Amino acid sequence: MVHEILVWPNPVLKQKAHPVAKVDDSIRTLIKDLFESMYAADGVGLAAPQVGVLKNIIVLDTTPRQPDSRPVAMVNPEILTLEGKCTYKEGCLSVPGEAEDVDRAAIVTARYLDEQGNEQTITADGLLAIAIQHECDHLKGVMFVDHISALKREVIRKRMKKIQASMEEDEAEEAPSGKSARKSQAELR
Numbered sequence: 001m002v003h004e005i006l007v008w009p010n011p012v013l014k015q016k017a018h019p020v021a022k023v024d025d026s027i028r029t030l031i032k033d034l035f036e037s038m039y040a041a042d043g044v045g046l047a048a049p050q051v052g053v054l055k056n057i058i059v060l061d062t063t064p065r066q067p068d069s070r071p072v073a074m075v076n077p078e079i080l081t082l083e084g085k086c087t088y089k090e091g092c093l094s095v096p097g098e099a100e101d102v103d104r105a106a107i108v109t110a111r112y113l114d115e116q117g118n119e120q121t122i123t124a125d126g127l128l129a130i131a132i133q134h135e136c137d138h139l140k141g142v143m144f145v146d147h148i149s150a151l152k153r154e155v156i157r158k159r160m161k162k163i164q165a166s167m168e169e170d171e172a173e174e175a176p177s178g179k180s181a182r183k184s185q186a187e188l189r
Contacts, residue, residue, distance in 0.1 A: 001033050002040045003051035007164050008094045008143055009157055017047070017054045017139040020075050023117035027057070031073045031115055034059040043093045045131040047138035050094050058135035062127045069128050074112035077136055080121070083107040088130045090144045096163065098156050102147045104133050 006013055020027055030053065038046035038059055048057040061071040084106030091099040108129040111121050124132055134144060145153045 001036065003033055003037045005037060005041055005046070005050050005093045006052055007096065007167065008092070008145065008160050010094075010164075012052050012054070013049060013094055013138070013143060014141045015049065015054055016141050017049050017056045019056050020113070023075055023113055023115065027055075027075065028115055030055070030057060031059060035061070035071065035073070038093070041093045044127065045135045046093060047135045049138050049141075056139050058132075058139065060128065060131050060135065062131055065127050069124075072122070073115050074110070074132075075114070075117075077110050077112040077132070077139070079108055079110050079133070079136055081109040082133075086130075088127075090130065090134060092134070092144050095143065095145060095156060095160060098145075098159070100144070100148045100152060102144050104130050108132050110136070
């Protein structure tokens with residue numbers, strides 16, 4: 001099921017996610033939904049908080065730009081090491097239409113649980129390394145705009161507020177009874 005992706009500065013995006021106690025069918029269903037939502041939005045990564053679910057889960061698929069990579073779901077990801085430095089023009093599904101240069105580590109090693117609950121370790125570079133860092137930030141309530149200047153961040157915030165207002169208008173027109181066809185954030189938790 002495709003979920004609505006929250007748009008910054010929605011306050012849910014600033015909250016910290018919680019560890020997953022056990023990888024079970026409900027977590028696997030959420031992972032499947034995250035992948036579907038990410039693909040529907042043409043993204044390379046998505047964190048559960050971006051759909052209003054405060055759980056430590058991220059999904060990534062950089063294969064269109066890194067053919068040697070593969071789609072990966074990470075439950076309770078933990079970055080173990082960061083090496084080198086790079087600057088990458090990052091965008092975010094929660095900040096549609098915006099992209100800014102962000103300084104990140106060039107190589108990242110992370111530990112996580114896979115969809116079966118097995119512990120895995122991954123070392124990544126390129127876009128996958130950037131995406132792991134970006135999505136792990138989401139789990140801590142950190143947005144890529146937190147890594148740019150206050151002036152740029154404020155300009156983007158104003159544009160996002162306009163987008164949110166437009167989305168709310170569209171929803172009101174679609175559902176005159178006041179009920180949205182999409183799942184509410186409370187239903188997702």
